[in-house]
Amino acid sequence: MIATSILKVSTHRGAPRVWIEGRSAQRAGFEPSSTYQIQKRKDCVILNLDDTGRTVSKKSRRGRVIPIIDLNGSDTLSPVAGAEVVKVVFHENRIVISKVASHQRMIERLKRLKQKLQSGEALSTGGIAAGAGVLTYASHEGLTSSGLSIKVKLHNEMREDLSEVAIEQNSAMDENTMVLNIPLQELAFDEETLAEIGPVDILELGLPCSGASSSGASKLGLSMAEQHPDVGHLVVGALALIAKLNPICCVFENVPNYQKTASAVLIRQQLRDLGYETQERLLSGPDFGSVEKRKRWCLVAMTRGIEFDIEAVRPIIHQRVPIGTMFDAPELVEDRWSEMKGLKDKQMRDIEAGKGFRMQVYNGDEMSINTLTKGMTRNRSTDPKIAHPTNPDLLRIPTAREHARFKGIPAGLIEGLSETTAHELLGQSIVTAPFVALFKHIGESIRAWSGEITNTAGQLSLKLAA
Numbered sequence: 001m002i003a004t005s006i007l008k009v010s011t012h013r014g015a016p017r018v019w020i021e022g023r024s025a026q027r028a029g030f031e032p033s034s035t036y037q038i039q040k041r042k043d044c045v046i047l048n049l050d051d052t053g054r055t056v057s058k059k060s061r062r063g064r065v066i067p068i069i070d071l072n073g074s075d076t077l078s079p080v081a082g083a084e085v086v087k088v089v090f091h092e093n094r095i096v097i098s099k100v101a102s103h104q105r106m107i108e109r110l111k112r113l114k115q116k117l118q119s120g121e122a123l124s125t126g127g128i129a130a131g132a133g134v135l136t137y138a139s140h141e142g143l144t145s146s147g148l149s150i151k152v153k154l155h156n157e158m159r160e161d162l163s164e165v166a167i168e169q170n171s172a173m174d175e176n177t178m179v180l181n182i183p184l185q186e187l188a189f190d191e192e193t194l195a196e197i198g199p200v201d202i203l204e205l206g207l208p209c210s211g212a213s214s215s216g217a218s219k220l221g222l223s224m225a226e227q228h229p230d231v232g233h234l235v236v237g238a239l240a241l242i243a244k245l246n247p248i249c250c251v252f253e254n255v256p257n258y259q260k261t262a263s264a265v266l267i268r269q270q271l272r273d274l275g276y277e278t279q280e281r282l283l284s285g286p287d288f289g290s291v292e293k294r295k296r297w298c299l300v301a302m303t304r305g306i307e308f309d310i311e312a313v314r315p316i317i318h319q320r321v322p323i324g325t326m327f328d329a330p331e332l333v334e335d336r337w338s339e340m341k342g343l344k345d346k347q348m349r350d351i352e353a354g355k356g357f358r359m360q361v362y363n364g365d366e367m368s369i370n371t372l373t374k375g376m377t378r379n380r381s382t383d384p385k386i387a388h389p390t391n392p393d394l395l396r397i398p399t400a401r402e403h404a405r406f407k408g409i410p411a412g413l414i415e416g417l418s419e420t421t422a423h424e425l426l427g428q429s430i431v432t433a434p435f436v437a438l439f440k441h442i443g444e445s446i447r448a449w450s451g452e453i454t455n456t457a458g459q460l461s462l463k464l465a466a
Contacts, residue, residue: 001090002024002092003028004087004090006085006087006088006100007019007020007085007088008085009077009083009084012072013072015073015074016081017072017077018086019068019070020068020069020071020088021067021069022067023066024088025056027090028091028092028094029049030056030069031056032056032058032066032067032068033056034049034056034067035050035051036048036053036054037052038054038076040079041079042079043079043099044080044096044098045076045096046095046096046097047095047096047097048093049093056068056069069095079097080098080099085100086099087099102274103275105243105246105275106303108246110248113248114450116201117447121149122148122149122150122151123143123149123150123151123202123248124151124153124199125139125201125202126153126156126197126202126204126247127155127156127203127204128184128205128206128207128241129156129184129206129208130156130166130206131157131162131166131425131429132157132162132165132413132425133152133157133166133170134413134429135206135251135430135435136152136155136166136204137170137409137413138430138432138436138439139204139435140439141432141436141439142435142436142437142438142439142441143202143440144443145436145440145443146440146444147443147447148443148446151176152173152177153176153200154177155167155177156182156184156187157179157180158182158183159181163179163181165413165417169412169413169416170413171410171412178197180193184237184238184241185236186237187237187241188236188238189240197245199245200247201247201249202247202248202249202251203242203247203249203251204251205250205253206252206253206254207231207234207238207252207254207258209257209258210230211225211226211261212254212258212261212263213257217257225261226261226262226263235266235267238252239270242274243274248303249301249303249306249446250271250276250300251300251438251439252299253296253299254297255297256295256297258297259280267299267301268299271301276304277303278299279302279309279311280297280310281313282295282296282298283295283296283313283434283435285431286368288315288316288317288434289316289318289319289320289433290320290434291323291406292368292369292370292372292406292407293368293371294407294431296430296434298434298438305449306445306446307445307449308445310438310441313438313441314437314441316437317433320368322364322367323362323366323367324364324366327402328399328402332399336397337391337395338396339393339394339395340385343379344359347381359381360383361385361386362385362386362387363387363389364387364389369406372384372398372406372423372426372427373423374427375423375427376397376403377397377423383397386398386402399419400414400417403422403426403427404422407429407431408436409426409432414426
């Protein structure tokens with residue numbers, strides 16, 4: 001290879017046109033007045049120097065004659081039809097014109113999707129920085145409810161204890177799920193492991209929020225999320241991994257502040273260049289029928305050509321219930337009540353000092369509850385508390401079982417775990433209802449692209465997209 005260029009495909013008289021000029025063509029032997037033959041293959045156009053054929057044109061630039069090759073016409077450029085830019089590789093006596101790598105990979109994943117939908121093969125999903133796989137559970141529920149067949153291909157989580165919970169107690173996973181206890185920044189460049197994984201159709205990414213959350217940034221004195229010494233750089237590995245696994249769709253979820261980070265800018269722009277359309281939305285539990293008022297930023301990157309509208313995601317649960325209906329039975333919590341005198345005294349001091357901190361106390365009649373965090377067992381003053389039904393002096397911390405119900409997470413996922421570990425797992429997790437609805441809509445969008453349409457008579461017809 002002598003040189004490579006990325007050239008724009010223009011339009012001339014209604015037909016595509018590729019204009020090649022300059023030193024690279026000359027170095028490849030395409031001198032002015034030389035002749036060449038055009039050879040079309042399935043995925044490229046090849047120009048070979050030959051004694052007969054088209055003639056290389058010329059023009060003068062700064063007193064020097066340079067070659068010009070003007071390729072135009074839908075037939076001539078049919079192997080690169082639809083491309084906005086092309087890759088031009090200059091070899092000795094030969095020039096090869098093909099679609100750029102990002103375009104080729106976009107076509108590859110659409111073809112892979114079409115083949116799977118046509119054959120009935122399950123689509124593969126993967127969770128990155130997945131914890132115990134709560135987002136994986138939500139994606140599995142949503143995608144299967146859309147009518148797609150799904151298998152969880154991989155689960156990536158650095159903490160082995162959380163991965164063990166996922167593989168043993170998460171109903172979305174099975175014995176064929178690959179568990180990768182590898183740091184994301186290592187996995188993204190581990191060619192041996194990536195070769196074992198192969199392509200993944202739908203990827204979920206829950207990158208650590210420590211640098212983007214208000215508390216994390218304040219604690220470490222960070223001026224930007226990317227300054228976090230342990231997780232600030234993980235967006236690099238995430239984007240590299242997406243490029244390797246080539247999913248049809250990928251979903252990022254994080255704290256709302258993440259949308260303002262430099263990492264989010266990189267995600268939007270790099271995925272755009274990889275052939276995805278990105279859309280974003282803040283998803284709130286109560287908006288989707290859940291009781292916990294947790295908001296999460298969500299970015300969906302869908303391959304161009306598949307229509308998707310994140311604003312069209314609608315609740316599956318249409319009626320909320322009072323949080324008291326999710327409380328544990330009285331006999332299960334009878335030993336958990338206390339006066340919490342220290343916290344009450346602190347609240348009085350805060351009030352006297354003009355501070356805004358107040359304890360959050362719930363009696364069960366409320367239709368929502370504020371965010372439950374991973375540090376619930378530390379009994380901090382701002383974490384939600386439950387009031388005793390008859391004794392106004394007594395309070396308690398929500399149990400892990402209640403925490404799971406508030407978030408819509410199956411109780412089986414925390415079975416056998418200590419309260420501390422269970423709250424830690426749950427506090428770092430999503431509220432499931434918004435994401436079940438999101439992935440259901442993703443699945444419906446994929447099926448709509450494939451041509452599966454239920455007509456008014458209720459009959460299903462299949463016409464795969466070209």
